[in-house]
Amino acid sequence: xxxxxxxxxxxxxxxxxxxxxxxxxxxxxxxxxxxxxxxxxxxxxxxxxxxxxxxxxxxxxxxxxxxxxxxxxxxxxxxxxxxxxxxxxxxxxxxxxxxxxxxxxxxxxxxxxxxxxxxxxxxxxxxxxxxxxxxxxxxxxxxxxxxxxxxxxxxxxxxxxxxxxxxxxxxxxxxxxxxxxxxxxxxxxxxxxxxxxxxxxxxxxxxxxxxxxxxxxxxxxxxxxxxxxxxxxxxxxxxxxxxxxxxxxxxxxxxxxxxxxxxxxxxxxxxxxxxxxxxxxxxxxxxxxxxxxxxxxxxxxxxxxxxxxxxxxxxxxxxxxxxxxxxxxxxxxxxxxxxxxxxxxxxxxxxxxxxxxxxxxxxxxxxxxxxxxxxxxxxxxxxxxxxxxxxxxxxxxxxxxxxxxxxxxxxxxxxxxxxxxxxxxxxxxxxxxxxxxxxxxxxx
Numbered sequence: 001x002x003x004x005x006x007x008x009x010x011x012x013x014x015x016x017x018x019x020x021x022x023x024x025x026x027x028x029x030x031x032x033x034x035x036x037x038x039x040x041x042x043x044x045x046x047x048x049x050x051x052x053x054x055x056x057x058x059x060x061x062x063x064x065x066x067x068x069x070x071x072x073x074x075x076x077x078x079x080x081x082x083x084x085x086x087x088x089x090x091x092x093x094x095x096x097x098x099x100x101x102x103x104x105x106x107x108x109x110x111x112x113x114x115x116x117x118x119x120x121x122x123x124x125x126x127x128x129x130x131x132x133x134x135x136x137x138x139x140x141x142x143x144x145x146x147x148x149x150x151x152x153x154x155x156x157x158x159x160x161x162x163x164x165x166x167x168x169x170x171x172x173x174x175x176x177x178x179x180x181x182x183x184x185x186x187x188x189x190x191x192x193x194x195x196x197x198x199x200x201x202x203x204x205x206x207x208x209x210x211x212x213x214x215x216x217x218x219x220x221x222x223x224x225x226x227x228x229x230x231x232x233x234x235x236x237x238x239x240x241x242x243x244x245x246x247x248x249x250x251x252x253x254x255x256x257x258x259x260x261x262x263x264x265x266x267x268x269x270x271x272x273x274x275x276x277x278x279x280x281x282x283x284x285x286x287x288x289x290x291x292x293x294x295x296x297x298x299x300x301x302x303x304x305x306x307x308x309x310x311x312x313x314x315x316x317x318x319x320x321x322x323x324x325x326x327x328x329x330x331x332x333x334x335x336x337x338x339x340x341x342x343x344x345x346x347x348x349x350x351x352x353x354x355x356x357x358x359x360x361x362x363x364x365x366x367x368x369x370x371x372x373x374x375x376x377x378x379x380x381x382x383x384x385x386x387x388x389x390x391x392x393x394x395x396x397x398x399x400x401x402x403x404x405x406x407x408x409x410x411x412x413x414x415x416x417x418x419x420x421x422x423x424x425x426x427x428x429x430x431x432x433x434x435x436x437x438x439x440x441x442x443x444x
Contacts, residue, residue, distance in 0.1 A: 006293055008037035013075050024060060030074055031056045038259070042226045047085070047260050055081050079290050085259055086286035091243060091268035095127070097214045099178055101186045105204055105235060106219035108192035111247035111273055113143050115219050116189040117150030118273065118281040123185050124156060132183035133158040134174040136167040136207065137191040147189055154278060157183075167191065167203060168210045175211060188213070196231065201238050208239060216241040217270065220257065222249050228257040229264050236265040246284070247273035258289065322423045329384040332416060333376045336369050371404055375412055378402040387416065 012033035031052045038048040058077050094100065102119070106112040116133060123129040133151050135158055137143040144160055151158035159174040171188050178186045190207060193200045208216060218241045220228040232244060244261055249272050262269060269284040321327050376384065378401035383390050390398070390413065399406040 005037060005041040008040060009034065009078065009294060012037055013078075027056055027059050027074075031059075034078065041259070042257070043259050044226060044229065044264075047263055051081055051085060075294060079294055082259070082290040082293065083286045085263060086284075086289060087262045087268045088286055090283055090285045091270050092283075093270065094214050094242070095123075095129070095185065099132075099175075099184045099186050100215065101175065101211055101213040102188065102215045102217060103204075103208055103211065103213035104187065104189050104217055104219060105239060105241060106192055106245075107195070107221075107231060108140075110192065110219045110221045112192055112219040113137070113146050113189050114150070114276070115245055115247060115271075115273060115281070116147065116187050117154065117156075118278050119271070120151070120156045120185075120187055121154040121278045122271075122281050124154065129185045130183050131156050131185040131187055132174070132178040132181075134171060134178075134186060134188040135160045136170050136174075136188055138165045138167055138170070139191050143189070143191075150278070167207050171207055171211050196234050205238060215243070217243050217245055218267075219245040219247060220261075222246040222257045222272075226257070226260070229260050232261055232265050236267065241265075241267060243268050243270035245269070245271045245273070249274050322420075325420065327420050327423060329376050329379060329387055329416070332419075333373060333384075336373065339369075371402075371408065372412060374402040375399075375404055375409055387413070 012030050034055065035048050035052045038051060039045065043051075055074075055077050058081075059074060093102075104112050104116050120131040120133055123131050133147055133156055135144040135147045148158050148160070150156075159170075159177060161170045161173065164170055167190060174188070175186055188207070188211070190204055191200070216239055218232055218235050218239070220232055222228060228246075235241060244265070244267060246258055246261075246269055249258070258269065258272075272282050272284050272289075274280045274282060321331060375398060378398045379390070383394060383398075395409045395413070396406060399409045402409075
């Protein structure tokens with residue numbers, strides 16, 4: 001996510017490395033590099049110019065604090081300006097009404113239907129709502145089928161009217177049905193086009209006028225860069241939508257849309273899509289996004305994802321097993337399943353400060369766990385619960401059953417044993433205290 005922009009900004013800050021003071025000359029050089037990085041990321045020239053002028057104004061004349069180097073101070077100023085550019089604080093959905101009606105808009109291919117399913121899943125699992133999906137794309141049967149599949153996966157009903165080509169009628173009938181069955185959030189997926197046209201705009205205007213939604217959301221593909229911003233402005237001029245959804249941020253996106261769209265349409269980015277999975281939906285936090293763009297990681301989001309997947313009671317039971325050296329392959333594979341639910345490995349690692357830059361050129365396959373899972377599933381229940389019984393002949397059988405080399409099985413056994421020892425050591429408070437004492441930076 002935004003790897004190219006992050007690299008170029010990092011190089012810009014290095015211009016100040018070694019300088020003891022902020023001067024007009026070294027600031028001008030750094031600002032030039034920052035502006036170039038923003039333009040390369042497909043940020044509009046006007047926004048990039050205003051952004052860098054604001055940073056320059058704040059930087060000049062400032063005394064560098066004893067705790068900060070000039071490069072660090074410039075990073076801080078850019079971070080603050082970036083947060084302000086993206087809206088300052090997160091913007092929540094308006095869910096005060098019962099039922100809340102949410103109208104989806106956007107071009108075909110932007111990920112609108114997928115997002116409708118993700119949003120329904122988010123509201124059901126994280127907000128305790130009872131959502132109701134409505135298929136109003138009367139031109140693409142595939143979109144209706146896709147919404148049905150998504151609805152089945154998350155256990156949310158999908159309203160359709162086969163043969164009816166009037167989206168206004170479908171939407172009004174769906175709302176009446178949802179109200180009669182006590183659904184408290186109605187998400188209406190509308191038709192998109194490959195490009196903006198007058199017929200499309202008039203149709204969605206009619207739908208909006210007829211149902212009076214409490215939230216109108218515009219879904220846009222972040223990979224389209226500045227085109228996404230221009231499309232958003234056109235839709236906003238006609239619909240006056242309430243918020244933006246940026247999809248496909250896990251792809252090769254340069255970041256221009258995320259940085260520019262808020263200042264152009266004056267409406268907040270509310271969610272971002274970071275993958276195909278139904279759980280790959282995040283609330284948009286400007287400060288956290290700025291952290292990630294500037295290579296500072298996003299530990300808060302990482303912890304929140306972990307909290308969503310890990311059960312407190314199960315964690316307590318696991319802690320007791322670790323303390324008694326009873327951690328087994330059943331526990332090990334359960335932990336793998338929990339981690340996989342959190343998102344792509346590269347995305348997760350990128351949230352750890354300093355790791356994102358280190359792995360930017362490394363291709364991390366999300367199927368990396370498959371070989372481990374195959375080996376563990378080839379073990380008998382007894383072997384999984386009591387790894388100590390796995391001798392040489394059993395290892396050969398496990399290798400054969402999983403289709404892996406005996407060396408891979410041996411390597412997994414060795415890594416598992418080392419993990420078990422480390423986990424046991426860390427569960428002992430006395431051991432942890434001794435480890436902390438021995439660390440040089442802790443002594444200081």
